[in-house]
Amino acid sequence: MGFFWLLVFLSWSKSIFAYTTEFKLGVSGIFQQFILFLNPLAMTFFIFGLGMFVKSTKKYYSVLLLLYLCNTVLLYLNAIYFREFSDFVTMSTVLGYSAVNKGLDGSSVALVKLHDIFYWLDFLVLFLFLFMGKISLDERHIRTKKAMALISSSLLLFTFNLTLAEIDRPQLLTRTFDRRYMVKYLGLDVFTVYDSLNMEQKAVMRSKATRKSMHKIVHYVQLHQARPDPQYFGVAKKKNVIIVHLESFQQFLIDDKVEGQEVTPFLNSLYHDSSTLSFENFFHQVGQGKTSDAENMLETGTFGLPQGSLFTELGNDQVFQSAPAILKQKQGYTSAVFHGDVPSFWNRANVYKNMGFQYFFSADYFNTKNDNSVGYGLKDKLLFKDSVKYLQYLQQPFYAKFITLTNHFPFELGNQDSSFRTPDTGNQQVDNYFKTANYLDQAVAEFFSFLKRSKLYNDSLIILYGDHYGISNSSNPALAKTFAQDPEHFKSLGEDAQNWSSWNNAQLQRVPFMIHIPGYKNGKILKQYGGEIDVLPTLLHLLGIKTASYIQFGTDLLSKEHDQTVAFRNQDFVSPKFSEINEVFYNKAGKQITPHGKIKWEIATAQKKVHTQLEMSDLLNQGNLLRFYHPKGFKKINPRIYDYTKLLEKEIGVQKKLKIRSTSLFSKNNKCPLENEYSTNAPEIK
Numbered sequence: 001m002g003f004f005w006l007l008v009f010l011s012w013s014k015s016i017f018a019y020t021t022e023f024k025l026g027v028s029g030i031f032q033q034f035i036l037f038l039n040p041l042a043m044t045f046f047i048f049g050l051g052m053f054v055k056s057t058k059k060y061y062s063v064l065l066l067l068y069l070c071n072t073v074l075l076y077l078n079a080i081y082f083r084e085f086s087d088f089v090t091m092s093t094v095l096g097y098s099a100v101n102k103g104l105d106g107s108s109v110a111l112v113k114l115h116d117i118f119y120w121l122d123f124l125v126l127f128l129f130l131f132m133g134k135i136s137l138d139e140r141h142i143r144t145k146k147a148m149a150l151i152s153s154s155l156l157l158f159t160f161n162l163t164l165a166e167i168d169r170p171q172l173l174t175r176t177f178d179r180r181y182m183v184k185y186l187g188l189d190v191f192t193v194y195d196s197l198n199m200e201q202k203a204v205m206r207s208k209a210t211r212k213s214m215h216k217i218v219h220y221v222q223l224h225q226a227r228p229d230p231q232y233f234g235v236a237k238k239k240n241v242i243i244v245h246l247e248s249f250q251q252f253l254i255d256d257k258v259e260g261q262e263v264t265p266f267l268n269s270l271y272h273d274s275s276t277l278s279f280e281n282f283f284h285q286v287g288q289g290k291t292s293d294a295e296n297m298l299e300t301g302t303f304g305l306p307q308g309s310l311f312t313e314l315g316n317d318q319v320f321q322s323a324p325a326i327l328k329q330k331q332g333y334t335s336a337v338f339h340g341d342v343p344s345f346w347n348r349a350n351v352y353k354n355m356g357f358q359y360f361f362s363a364d365y366f367n368t369k370n371d372n373s374v375g376y377g378l379k380d381k382l383l384f385k386d387s388v389k390y391l392q393y394l395q396q397p398f399y400a401k402f403i404t405l406t407n408h409f410p411f412e413l414g415n416q417d418s419s420f421r422t423p424d425t426g427n428q429q430v431d432n433y434f435k436t437a438n439y440l441d442q443a444v445a446e447f448f449s450f451l452k453r454s455k456l457y458n459d460s461l462i463i464l465y466g467d468h469y470g471i472s473n474s475s476n477p478a479l480a481k482t483f484a485q486d487p488e489h490f491k492s493l494g495e496d497a498q499n500w501s502s503w504n505n506a507q508l509q510r511v512p513f514m515i516h517i518p519g520y521k522n523g524k525i526l527k528q529y530g531g532e533i534d535v536l537p538t539l540l541h542l543l544g545i546k547t548a549s550y551i552q553f554g555t556d557l558l559s560k561e562h563d564q565t566v567a568f569r570n571q572d573f574v575s576p577k578f579s580e581i582n583e584v585f586y587n588k589a590g591k592q593i594t595p596h597g598k599i600k601w602e603i604a605t606a607q608k609k610v611h612t613q614l615e616m617s618d619l620l621n622q623g624n625l626l627r628f629y630h631p632k633g634f635k636k637i638n639p640r641i642y643d644y645t646k647l648l649e650k651e652i653g654v655q656k657k658l659k660i661r662s663t664s665l666f667s668k669n670n671k672c673p674l675e676n677e678y679s680t681n682a683p684e685i686k
Contacts, residue, residue: 340378
């Protein structure tokens with residue numbers, strides 16, 4: 001038992017060493033510190049406890065030492081891999097396309113550090129001491145009851161650990177939006193086991209999928225095509241596409257005022273601009289995947305999963321026919337994502353490769369230290385400004401997505417970043433939401449100013465959209481207090497908390513969707529209902545790309561054949577005439593109704609549409625069925641050709657190779673850097 005406890009202590013010590021020095025786990029507060037120090041123990045007890053069932057003395061010591069070696073190897077491989085990729089080794093990467101080898105091959109000797117000796121020194125000492133007889137072998141056998149008691153205790157300890165984790169991070173196992181969270185709360189060993197079981201479950205499910213299932217989906221999509229409107233088709237052909245992802249931004253912020261202050265003056269002006277196609281009845285359709293679900297719908301035209309995130313649950317080996325790949329193959333677009341969070345969050349580093357994104361500028365490419373970051377990463381003003389260093393080298397036309405972060409729960413922002421006067425609703429998150437939204441508005445305004453100065457503006461189509469709600473349903477009654485200040489503008493949502501209903505909650509799932517096309521003069525505010533699932537076919541038609549051969553479950557918002565029944569991920573829906581929320585039906589004025597006659601038939605038809613649409617998307621994604629479907633003219637994405645390290649060097653390499661044929665902004669600007677063209681009032685710059 002002395003040898004057992006020695007190995008437990010050493011294993012725990014090395015785990016804590018790696019957690020605190022190698023892995024950037026984002027631990028904050030005493031409670032998370034306690035969970036972090038606790039989480040290696042349960043699985044360590046369990047693993048080494050298995051050795052207690054070995055009765056032979058020599059085999060017992062050998063088995064325990066072998067288990068200890070395996071655990072050390074797992075820990076060290078993850079330490080090396082994290083230094084290169086800011087992520088953990090999964091079974092998919094080990095068995096997949098040699099992603100691990102990319103980070104662990106002979107060319108990565110630079111990843112080895114002097115302190116790595118601490119991972120191995122104790123093992124060598126233990127082996128030598130055993131070989132030389134310095135550690136005496138205890139001949140007494142450990143009773144089976146004692147071994148069983150230890151195994152049972154380890155499971156009890158894990159249950160306690162999981163309970164604490166769920167208190168601090170609800171839905172940890174069902175959402176799994178970041179592997180760092182799994183390791184932070186449950187430990188590296190538990191994460192490895194969970195990932196392996198999850199991969200096996202997915203493999204079984206996908207092995208049952210057949211081409212026949214794909215035929216059913218193709219038939220459904222063909223029946224639900226919406227032909228493009230000729231007046232919009234191709235109006236932005238070959239223009240750069242810039243996507244501005246407005247984090248947690250809801251539609252009610254547009255034209256809203258707090259104490260006489262416009263919350264988002266720049267976005268308001270853009271919303272009403274004659275060059276903007278704006279949608280006032282556009283809804284987010286995300287599930288537990290939140291931001292990742294919104295991205296998935298934007299890029300692929302398919303829904304997220306009923307539970308969890310498609311990015312994290314299936315993204316490692318999912319086959320996509322996504323926007324960056326379609327645009328590259330059809331019109332020669334370069335694609336890039338700019339995001340101030342770590343690449344492992346929502347498993348983006350792997351998913352983006354499967355989607356065909358050529359560049360992913362994550363937190364690894366920005367200075368996110370100290371006051372530069374808040375909440376989940378780099379502040380928005382700094383993200384836009386610091387992205388210019390990389391944006392200027394993208395070959396045009398490009399498809400570039402900027403994912404903002406500052407307007408994210410719990411909406412924390414210092415007074416040095418914004419002097420916006422917040423309302424007083426009694427709910428701090430609701431009050432601060434207006435402050436961070438105002439900051440985001442300023443950041444977007446600064447970015448647009450740069451686009452105009454750099455002359456990118458006139459050559460671009462710019463889409464701005466909110467990914468999901470910022471204020472949760474439980475906080476909406478507090479939000480109603482701000483609505484009472486402007487009852488005319490918000491009369492459709494109710495004027496006080498006492499009258500609040502599920503229908504009001506559903507109406508607040510509206511998020512902005514604006515298509516800004518400089519030089520286009522027929523912009524307007526459109527009333528048709530739609531959602532995030534409809535963005536991709538709308539965009540492709542504006543660029544002059546036909547969508548009939550692709551599997552997309554939305555329809556072009558600008559088409560006269562567009563279906564205005566908007567499905568929520570939980571199978572509720574809204575439409576211009578009626579809605580179903582929590583199995584209760586409402587008319588367009590928000591009054592509860594009991595369907596009968598024609599209305600009952602119309603609602604039943606809408607329900608069937610919603611259920612079938614979600615069912616077809618789930619069938620496609622859970623079975624990874626696009627591996628069986630090859631539309632004419634589309635080449636399957638090869639994720640192995642993408643590597644998100646040393647991206648600036650790669651951009652410059654392409655620039656030099658193309659020489660006078662280069663179409664980058666840098667080349668168009670006579671090879672003069674454009675970083676200094678960006679103007680911001682961010683206090684960090686001052």
